[in-house]
Amino acid sequence: MSAYPYSLSFIFLCFLFRSFFVSDAIVPDNETFHYVNQGDFGTYDSEYAPTYRALPPFTFPFQFCFYNTTPNAYTLALRMGSRRDGTVMPWVWEANRGKPVRENATFSLHSDGNLMLADANGRIAWQTNTANKGVVGFAILSDGNVVLRDSKGKFVWQSFDSPTDTLLVGQTLRVRGGPFKLVSRESVTNNVNGVYSFVIEPKRLALYYNNNMRYWSSTFPELNRKNVTIVNATLVVVESEYEENNFHALRCKLENGQLYEFPYLGLGTVRYNSSLSYLRLGIDGNLRLYTYRPNGRGDAWSLLYTLFDRRVDEYPMIFEDECQLPNRCGKLGLCENSQCVGCPKPNGVFAWSKDCDTKPPGCKVSGFRYYELKGVDHFTVKYTTGIGVVKRSDCESKCTKDCKCMGYFYHTDKSRCWIAYELKTLTRVGNSTHLAYIKTPLR
Numbered sequence: 001m002s003a004y005p006y007s008l009s010f011i012f013l014c015f016l017f018r019s020f021f022v023s024d025a026i027v028p029d030n031e032t033f034h035y036v037n038q039g040d041f042g043t044y045d046s047e048y049a050p051t052y053r054a055l056p057p058f059t060f061p062f063q064f065c066f067y068n069t070t071p072n073a074y075t076l077a078l079r080m081g082s083r084r085d086g087t088v089m090p091w092v093w094e095a096n097r098g099k100p101v102r103e104n105a106t107f108s109l110h111s112d113g114n115l116m117l118a119d120a121n122g123r124i125a126w127q128t129n130t131a132n133k134g135v136v137g138f139a140i141l142s143d144g145n146v147v148l149r150d151s152k153g154k155f156v157w158q159s160f161d162s163p164t165d166t167l168l169v170g171q172t173l174r175v176r177g178g179p180f181k182l183v184s185r186e187s188v189t190n191n192v193n194g195v196y197s198f199v200i201e202p203k204r205l206a207l208y209y210n211n212n213m214r215y216w217s218s219t220f221p222e223l224n225r226k227n228v229t230i231v232n233a234t235l236v237v238v239e240s241e242y243e244e245n246n247f248h249a250l251r252c253k254l255e256n257g258q259l260y261e262f263p264y265l266g267l268g269t270v271r272y273n274s275s276l277s278y279l280r281l282g283i284d285g286n287l288r289l290y291t292y293r294p295n296g297r298g299d300a301w302s303l304l305y306t307l308f309d310r311r312v313d314e315y316p317m318i319f320e321d322e323c324q325l326p327n328r329c330g331k332l333g334l335c336e337n338s339q340c341v342g343c344p345k346p347n348g349v350f351a352w353s354k355d356c357d358t359k360p361p362g363c364k365v366s367g368f369r370y371y372e373l374k375g376v377d378h379f380t381v382k383y384t385t386g387i388g389v390v391k392r393s394d395c396e397s398k399c400t401k402d403c404k405c406m407g408y409f410y411h412t413d414k415s416r417c418w419i420a421y422e423l424k425t426l427t428r429v430g431n432s433t434h435l436a437y438i439k440t441p442l443r
Helices: 003-024 392-400
Strands: 033-036 051-059 062-068 075-080 091-094 106-109 115-118 124-127 137-140 146-149 155-158 166-168 172-174 181-185 193-201 204-209 213-217 232-239 248-255 264-270 277-281 287-292 301-306 332-336 339-345 348-350 368-374 376-378 407-411 416-420 424-428 434-441
Touching: 033 051, 051 137, 062 137, 091 166, 181 277, 193 277, 232 277, 264 287, 264 301, 339 368, 339 424, 376 407, 376 434, 392 407, 392 416, 392 434
Parallel strands: 332 424
Antiparallel strands: 033 106, 051 062, 062 075, 075 091, 106 115, 115 124, 137 146, 146 155, 166 277, 172 232, 181 193, 193 204, 204 213, 232 248, 248 264, 277 287, 287 301, 332 339, 339 348, 368 434, 376 424, 407 416, 407 434
16 A cells, blocks of 8 residues: 555655756857847848848858838848859748737847747747747758757757748648648738648648638649548659759649658759749749849749749649639639639629729618629639538528628539628630629619
8 A cells, every 4th residue: 555655655755856957948149149229230231121131140042031011010030042153042931920020129049949920029929938838049040941949959849840831941831730821911001910821631732712712722633532631741852864964843742641652842943953942932922932042142032833833733743723712813803714704793894903892782672683604614613512402592592591601602403502791803614504693772
């Protein structure tokens, strides 16, 4: 009977012993830092044309900066590029999107191992929450991963686990445990989360508008097998079949825990080993891949791949018409072959302009009617199943009873229905069985 309390005491002592050594690990004085957002601004071109202050942490071609696109609203970010490139340098990671700091804000690594961004008044805008977790040092790695490491070299924290709108080579999205998505920036001047997201899911990669309106997803037959699901997706550079000519292919590689050959999204081929590349979910909802050639002298950056483009598929590369982009034609516009071709109104289709829109129909059934468009789809139709099999009258009834419904889309050949809460870009298709019905107020 006496062995039981002895075992508990032994376990408790072991816990105290372990806790002592973890909490006792401190960051050496020469590894700590404290940088203040003050002083002169940089003069070289950076993405979004901001004012910025470069900070000492630098590993070619990555450098930390405070930057702002609106007065006294600064983001702490990692910039990629070199002043000798002579090209605009992009921001590939941000610590505090949507939580700007002001002049005299501080970026610090404390002796307890916590990396912190604090505003001038002491408010904590961002931190790694790594105090007393064994951190002994900080580094920007050559691939752009910002890390806090312990005495054994293991990462206690890494920026690759908290992307904003950008994936660097070697960075991974994960179905479980995250990170599982990229989120676009709202605008050039407003650095908050935008309306688009690039998400990894068990059976696909997908793009969403306003979190739940899917406007693109990958279609890989390999994933149709039972019990085959995606575990992660990683941006990689691999040697191509043109290895003797120094060609390298960039791919978004999908993996799972089973022994199946898994698919990938081909992103293009370059004649140099461009491990310094990044995949960006843009402000417009498009997915683009940029490659970097060090010492390019004016042409260091190249746009290698654009998902929504006017090009046709080139195995294994996938392209989509720009009409699939929700905001390609503004608040309401008819799109065909990547071009905005018309403004649909109750009395016909007129020349498109950025002012093309529809008035809110209101909730009273007697206060609105529908007008019909033939051979037209909503941007969500191609990659969502809709509701079916249903009658058109039932589809209309569902929209009529919903104040937020702006119109519905119906395929008479398959008796399928889509309810639209935002209209945005409508795509002209060559199938007259695809119908659109838009709510319009009677007055």
